[in-house]
Amino acid sequence: xxxxxxxxxxxxxxxxxxxxxxxxxxxxxxxxxxxxxxxxxxxxxxxxxxxxxxxxxxxxxxxxxxxxxxxxxxxxxxxxxxxxxxxxxxxxxxxxxxxxxxxxxxxxxxxxxxxxxxxx
Numbered sequence: 001x002x003x004x005x006x007x008x009x010x011x012x013x014x015x016x017x018x019x020x021x022x023x024x025x026x027x028x029x030x031x032x033x034x035x036x037x038x039x040x041x042x043x044x045x046x047x048x049x050x051x052x053x054x055x056x057x058x059x060x061x062x063x064x065x066x067x068x069x070x071x072x073x074x075x076x077x078x079x080x081x082x083x084x085x086x087x088x089x090x091x092x093x094x095x096x097x098x099x100x101x102x103x104x105x106x107x108x109x110x111x112x113x114x115x116x117x118x119x120x
Contacts, residue, residue: 003052006073006081007095008106011052016061020049069095082109 003011011017015034019027028048035043050061053070064070068091069081078084081092087110088096088103096103 003054004080005053005070006078007053007069007092008080008082008102008109009053009099010105011050014050016048016050017052020051020059080106080109082106083113 003017005011015027015031018024019031025045028045031048032043032045035041035048047062049059050064051058053060053064053067072089072091073081073084076084081087081089087106092103092106
């Protein structure tokens with residue numbers, strides 16, 4: 001099952017998403033420790049809860065509430081950024097500098113979207 005963030009991140013491979021879906025406390029603890037070292041922020045096990053950034057009813061990871069890409073996509077009402085008329089915008093370009101593999105996935109989705117918009 002494909003579960004994409006607005007930016008193209010594959011949620012199904014994210015440890016926060018996996019720990020949440022599986023209700024796996026050990027995975028939450030491990031992810032909190034790894035992310036504390038990796039990102040230089042203090043993460044607690046309770047912070048590692050996320051049902052994917054497209055979720056509107058259930059909890060999402062804390063950063064999702066501040067993510068400029070997510071906030072923009074919600075405001076514009078697009079399924080993913082690939083369906084946006086401003087693809088690739090400045091916010092997304094900055095993000096893709098860090099994770100270029102996600103851009104490749106979204107470029108493909110954007111091409112499919114453009115073809116679907118052509119008449120005939």
